[in-house]
Amino acid sequence: MKERLVHIQVLTWATLVETVRRKDLYVVWFLAVFGMGAGAMLAGSGVRGIETFLRDITLTVINFLSTVICIWLAARQLPEELSRRTLFPLLARPVRRFDVLLGKFIAVWLLSTGALLVLSGIAWLNLAMFKAAIGPIFWQYIALRALSFGPIAAMTIALSLVLSPAATVVLSGLLTFSATVFARSMAATVDGLSGVGQWVLKALYFLLPHLDLFDLSQRTAYNYPPMQLWVVGALALYALLYVGIFLGLGELRFRRMAV
């Protein structure tokens, strides 16, 4: 067991170092400063009541860029190893395939969370500068976004073992960004159905991950009071469940791949 933990740790570290070396994250942070700055320009035009608008646009930028980072990092991990043929020497060692997946997953989660923290820091400074500071709910917002990276990264890694990198990015992006619309449409359709159709759609509703539940940006933009802690706990369990399911599915596929 100890040996496996060492393997996972080494794989995670190698992925972290490789990603930091590629400097992708800096571009995203630069884009964040640019995006939030563009939104803040309106504050300079003397329009009143800018606080909610600024918080809304800033959190939208964070949501978008942090999710893009997570999907992008997760989607390229295994396909790149395969195309560069660096996976062969790795798997020639006594390393379990699940540990490779887990190491990659942890690295992606850490990097995405690190990127989120930097983005949140930029956002906090930007909002404080324009006197639109966010209340204590901001910490819960960050925690839930970090939790959401679990299912997103695990899902994307699993999809990257089945689809091409481009298709993985597109599909993961669609499932993540349209989560709210998708869930709402499905729930509304359930009400209009009856019998077997309704039962099937309900089952599907509970099967699919509801990534929109991790988005606290609207409550944060309107400065609602913090949520009760059971909500964060329940969502942490929900995220862990889907991480397990997606990594399990990924491992099944990875095990059958002729690498």
Add this chain to the structure above:
Amino acid sequence: MNERLRTRLQFAALVGCLLLLGASGSALGQYVRPNAPGDRELDGAGWEGRRLLAQLLWVKTHSVLHAGVEERDARPGEAKTRAGEFHQHGGASQQEIETPEPGHEEPGHEEPGHDEPGHGGHDEEGHVFVIPPAREDFRGVLGDLERAVKPYAGTDGKLYSKDSSQTLPFYRLMTWADPHFIQGYTVGSTFINKVGKETHAALQFLLEGERFNPNSFEIQTELGHLYLVYEHDYAAAEKHLQRAISLLPHRKLTELEDEARTDAYRWLALDYVQWDKPAEAVRFSRRARAQFGPDATLDHIIERQGKK
């Protein structure tokens, strides 16, 4: 040419292009914000995109007014089953946004004007929250989580808060995006005005709207309203309201246009009342009544001013 020199030249060319783009910024500005005023048709895919953006911002203002709580049209029967959250957007909501100060109240008259953004007046259908209450939600704990995570009403079914000033940036942006979006100007000015505390800013906003839409009777009506009620400049109010009436289109009006037309007549009649021109007020009220039938405000003016 050696490789190094070529690279430097390419770099210099790119920097030159960037500088050129920066220098031509003012020239590009006229495409973003047209200098030419008037009801000029703005065609092309770019303008379609800007109209769409303005519409999206318009929808967003509604959510902003309700502290992020999303709503949908109520289905038949939901007025009873979801009574706690069921509500209409009309006079009562307007009162919350723009509570008239005693000095500004019109005698025996409810202030005509605009309903909340995104909704026409006389909305009989009403609205309920998009997220259903726990008793109607098949999703169990997932529904509870959504109610906890998304903006949702408190346990008493009321909205968390309302702060209409937070919608102002959206009106500013939507009229930048589409300067021919009339409702953006008329409704936006109501919120900017803030019951007479920022009338000058509201007038500036409307005058900008007038510059881009000189044939809009809705903007003229709103200008007349502000000059009459908040500036007490009866001559200016008369000028704008008479212009509004002269600009009325000779076709079947939409529900919103019909309201604006009625408002124009009512405000002008009230303008004469405030200006102490009872004969003119009665004469005009009778004319207006002949145009679109009985009206409580006009009847009241005819009765009260007729005695004078």
